[in-house]
Amino acid sequence: MFTGLSAFHLTPTDDADIDEKRLAHLVTRLVTAGVDLIGTLGSTGNYAYLDRAQRDRVATIAVDAAGEVPVMVGIGALRTSDVLAAAEDAQNAGAAAVLLSPVSYQPLTDEEVFGLYEDVTKELSVPLCVYENPRTTKFTFSDELHGRVAALPNVGAVKTPGVSAELAPARIAELRGALPDDVAIGFSLDEFGVGGVIAGADVWLSVIGGLLPEECVTITRALANGDNERATALSARMAPWWDLFRRYGSLRVVTAAAEQLGLIGSPNLPRPLRGIPEAARHEVAAALDALDIRV
Numbered sequence: 078m079f080t081g082l083s084a085f086h087l088t089p090t091d092d093a094d095i096d097e098k099r100l101a102h103l104v105t106r107l108v109t110a111g112v113d114l115i116g117t118l119g120s121t122g123n124y125a126y127l128d129r130a131q132r133d134r135v136a137t138i139a140v141d142a143a144g145e146v147p148v149m150v151g152i153g154a155l156r157t158s159d160v161l162a163a164a165e166d167a168q169n170a171g172a173a174a175v176l177l178s179p180v181s182y183q184p185l186t187d188e189e190v191f192g193l194y195e196d197v198t199k200e201l202s203v204p205l206c207v208y209e210n211p212r213t214t215k216f217t218f219s220d221e222l223h224g225r226v227a228a229l230p231n232v233g234a235v236k237t238p239g240v241s242a243e244l245a246p247a248r249i250a251e252l253r254g255a256l257p258d259d260v261a262i263g264f265s266l267d268e269f270g271v272g273g274v275i276a277g278a279d280v281w282l283s284v285i286g287g288l289l290p291e292e293c294v295t296i297t298r299a300l301a302n303g304d305n306e307r308a309t310a311l312s313a314r315m316a317p318w319w320d321l322f323r324r325y326g327s328l329r330v331v332t333a334a335a336e337q338l339g340l341i342g343s344p345n346l347p348r349p350l351r352g353i354p355e356a357a358r359h360e361v362a363a364a365l366d367a368l369d370i371r372v
Contacts, residue, residue, distance in 0.1 A: 078147055078174060078204065079234040079261035080279050081113030082297040084286030087332060088122040088135055089341040095131055097138055099341055103287070104142035106340075110290030113297070114280070115143050118151035119176060120213060121284050121328055125153065126347040129162060136170040147173030149206060153180040157196050168203055174233060175201065178208035179216050187222050194226045204233030206263070211238065224255035234261040236282050239269025242309075245276035253277070267327070268319035271312040274300050284327040285318055288334055292368060317364040325353045333361045338370070 086103045089096035107115050117139040118124035118132055127135065136150045150172040152163035160177065167175050177197060179190045198205055207226055211217040218226075223235060235256060240248045245264075252262050263280040264273030270281035274297075286293035292311070299308040321330045329346065333353050336343045346352060353361070 078114060079206070079263060081281070081301065082286050082290075082293055083114035083116050083149065083263065083280055083282045084110075084112040084290050084293065085116035085119040085121045085282070085284050086139075086287035087335055087341060087345070088118065088124075088127070090123070090345055090347070091342055095127075095134055095138075096342060097134070100135065100138050101142040103340060104139050107287065107290045108143055108146050111294050112146065112286060112290050114174075115139065115146055115148045116151070116176065116282065116287070117148050117172075119208075120151075120178075120210065121287060121331065122151060123328075123347060124151045125180065129159070129166065132163060133166040133170065136167050136172060140171040149174040149176050151176045151178075151208075152197075153178045153208070155180055155182060157193055160193070160197055161200055164197060164200060168201070172203060174204045174206060176206045176208050176236070178210045178214050180214060181216065185216055187219070190216060190218075191222065191225055194229055194232070198229040198231045201231040203231070205231050206234040206236055207232060208265075209235065209237045210265070220251055220255040223252065224257075227256045227260045232260055234263055234280065236263045236265050239264035239266040239273050241269065242272030242275070245269065245272045245278075249273070249277040267315075267322065268312075271296060271300065271305075271308050275305050275308070284322075284331060285315065288331045288340075289315075289368070289370060292370075314368065317360070317367065321353075321357065321360060321364065325357055329353050330357075330361060333358055334365060337362055337365065 089099035150167035152175045154160045209218045261279035263282040267285045296311045335341045
């Protein structure tokens with residue numbers, strides 16, 4: 078399951094609730110493009126801003142729209158009891174896997190993070206992907222902690238921040254040395270996805286894949302065929318996106334792009350989040366035009 082391209086889609090919302098029709102359409106686009114795994118209610122899916130009932134509906138709609146394509150559902154929350162409830166709902170909805178980052182308000186210790194995963198994995202019947210997202214959670218895993226958590230039952234993958242192509246082989250080797258052999262490694266941060274797979278990562282966990290799935294599937298298939306040069310060149314064509322992500326955050330950028338493409342309504346970001354400046358929206362439009370993206 079944790080191979081190829083995992084594409085994370087937005088959660089379309091309006092002032093009142095989930096936009097169910099647009100949500101199903103976003104997932105269907107990923108299926109049609111041929112992604113390997115669909116990421117629902119990740120950071121890009123704004124899971125932290127939705128209540129339990131909304132998250133349950135999003136997971137159910139996504140699984141239904143995905144058909145035979147596996148769906149990984151985010152289950153992060155501040156309290157372990159809420160994580161367990163989200164895990165139960167995701168499994169009941171038909172999720173093939175769940176994604177969990179150590180969300181907190183009070184800073185967590187290593188033992189508290191280990192205890193979170195220990196409590197949750199005992200209740201799972203599907204694989205869990207450990208999500209290391211220090212920019213958001215303010216928690217950084219040591220490799221020793223990664224190894225302890227990955228040894229728990231039902232842990233199937235680790236999603237860790239990517240590093241440059243030059244550093245990726247060493248980083249992958251370090252993780253391979255810490256993790257059980259059957260736990261997959263995935264890079265996040267899209268600009269490092271291709272270099273990570275070339276260096277030996279199993280899966281590209283992608284935000285841009287949720288917006289531009291056909292382009293990212295083409296890259297992933299090139300990697301699978303051993304055409305690393307073509308995959309690297311195709312990734313380089315997307316450099317304007319990587320620059321926009323660094324400046325404004327991937328969520329804000331893909332939201333602006335999806336709004337411009339008519340895939341979601343506007344505004345879509347939950348307050349207090351705000352969209353990118355008007356000048357940056359012109360840059361997003363130029364980045365879409367450069368790739369000849371139309372819907």
